[in-house]
Amino acid sequence: MDALIGILGVFVTYWRQLLAFTGEHLFMSASAILIAIVVGVPLAVWMTRNQRIAFVIQTTINAIQTIPTISLLLIIMIFLGLGYGTAIVALALYSLLPIVQNTYAGLENVDKNLTEAGTGMGMTKLQLLTKVKIPLALPIILTGIRVASVVSIGAATMATFVGAGGLGEMIMRGIVTTDDQKVLAGAIPAALLVILVDLILGKIEKRANFRMQAARAQK
Numbered sequence: 001m002d003a004l005i006g007i008l009g010v011f012v013t014y015w016r017q018l019l020a021f022t023g024e025h026l027f028m029s030a031s032a033i034l035i036a037i038v039v040g041v042p043l044a045v046w047m048t049r050n051q052r053i054a055f056v057i058q059t060t061i062n063a064i065q066t067i068p069t070i071s072l073l074l075i076i077m078i079f080l081g082l083g084y085g086t087a088i089v090a091l092a093l094y095s096l097l098p099i100v101q102n103t104y105a106g107l108e109n110v111d112k113n114l115t116e117a118g119t120g121m122g123m124t125k126l127q128l129l130t131k132v133k134i135p136l137a138l139p140i141i142l143t144g145i146r147v148a149s150v151v152s153i154g155a156a157t158m159a160t161f162v163g164a165g166g167l168g169e170m171i172m173r174g175i176v177t178t179d180d181q182k183v184l185a186g187a188i189p190a191a192l193l194v195i196l197v198d199l200i201l202g203k204i205e206k207r208a209n210f211r212m213q214a215a216r217a218q219k
Contacts, residue, residue, distance in 0.1 A: 004180040006034065007181050007184050007185055007188070009181070010181045010182055010184075010185040011185055014170070014182075015128050016212075017170070018142045018167075018170060018185065018186075018189060018192060019166075021165060021166055021167045021169055021170055021186070021189075022167040022189055022193070024084075024164070024166045024169075025120070025153070025156050025157075025159075025165075025166040025167045025190065025193065027084075028084060028087050028088055028091060028152075028159055028164060028166060029091060029149065029152040029153045031084075031088045031091075031204055032087075032088050032089075032091030032092040032094075032095055032151075032152045032156075033084070033092075033095055033145065033148055033152055034148055035088065035095075036092045036095035036096050036099050036148055036152075037099060037145065039096065040095075040096050040099035040100045040103060040144075041098075041099070041103050041141070043057055043100050044099075044100050044101075044103035044104040044107060045107065045129065046104075047050075047100070047104050047211065048104065048107050048108060054104070055071060057100065058100075058101075061096050061097050061100055062097070064074075064093050064094070064096070064097075064169050065094070065097055068159045069090070069094070069155050070158060070161055072093065072094075073086060073087065073092045073158060073159070073161055073162050073163070074161075075088050076089050076090050076162075077162050082161065082162050082163035082164075083163055083164055084164050086162045086164065087156065087159035087162055087164035087166075088164075090155075090159075091152045091156060093153055094148075094151055094152065095148035095151060095152045096148075097148075098143075098144040098145075098147035098148045099144045099148050100121060101140075101141050101144060102140050102141055102144025102145075102147075102208055103137065103140075103141050103144060103201050105140060106136075106137025106139075106140030107134075107136070107137050109131050109137070109140075110132065110133045110136045111136070114130055114132055115132060115133065116219075118131070120177060130208065134203055135149055135212070136212065139205060139208045139209040140199065141208075142204060142205040143205055144197065144198075144207055145201065146201040146202060146205055147196070149197050149201060150194050150197065151192065153193050153194050153197060153202070154190070154194055156190075157186070157187075157190050158169065160172045167186045167187075167189055167190040167193075168186065168190075169186070170182055170183075170185035170186030171183050171187055171190075172178040172186075173186075174186065201214050
C-alpha cells in the first residue's frame with residue numbers, strides 16, 4: 001500500500017514532466033512506424049517480384065533484429081549524433097521486420113484467380129497492386145503494423161541513452177537515484193501505451209478483416 005501511495009505521489013509531483021515524456025515517446029514511436037511503413041511496404045512489393053531480392057532483404061532485416069537495442073542506438077549515434085533522429089531511425093529499423101514480412105506474406109497469398117481476372121480486364125501492374133492486392137492483403141498488413149507499433153513503443157524506452165527523452169528518461173532517473181517509485185512511474189505509462197495502442201490497432205485490424213470478408217461474400 002505504501003508503495004502504491006509513493007507511486008501516486010510521484011505521478012502528482014512530476015505529472016508535467018511525465019506528460020512531456022509521454023509526448024516525446026509517442027512522437028518517436030509514431031515517426032518510426034510511419035517511416036517503417038513508407039519504406040517497408042515498397043520493399044515487400046519489390047520482394048514479390050524478385051526472389052533473390054526477397055532473400056537479401058529478408059536476411060538483412062533479420063540481421064538487424066539480432067542487434068541489441070542499445071548497440072544499434074550507439075552505432076546510429078556515430079552518424080546522427082544525440083537526439084530524436086538517432087532514436088527514430090533505430091526504432092524504424094526494428095519496426096521493419098513485421099511490416100515487411102506481413103506485407104510480403106499478404107501480397108503473396110492473394111488469390112491468383114483475382115489477379116488474373118484483373119489482368120484480363122486490362123489493369124496495369126500498378127492498378128492490380130493498389131486496387132486488388134493491397135486491399136485484399138490489408139488485414140495481414142495491419143497485423144504487421146500492430147506488432148511493429150508494440151515493438152516500437154517498448155523499445156522507445158531505451159531512447160534516453162541517446163538523449164532523446166521519452167518515458168525511459170523517468171526510468172533512468174529512478175535507476176540513477178535508486179528510486180524504484182520513479183522507475184515504476186516511467187514504466188507503468190509505457191506499458192499502458194503498449195496495451196492501449198495494441199487494443200486500438202487490434203480493433204482496426206478486425207474491422208478491416210470483417211470488411212474484406214463481407215466484400216468477398218458479396219462477390
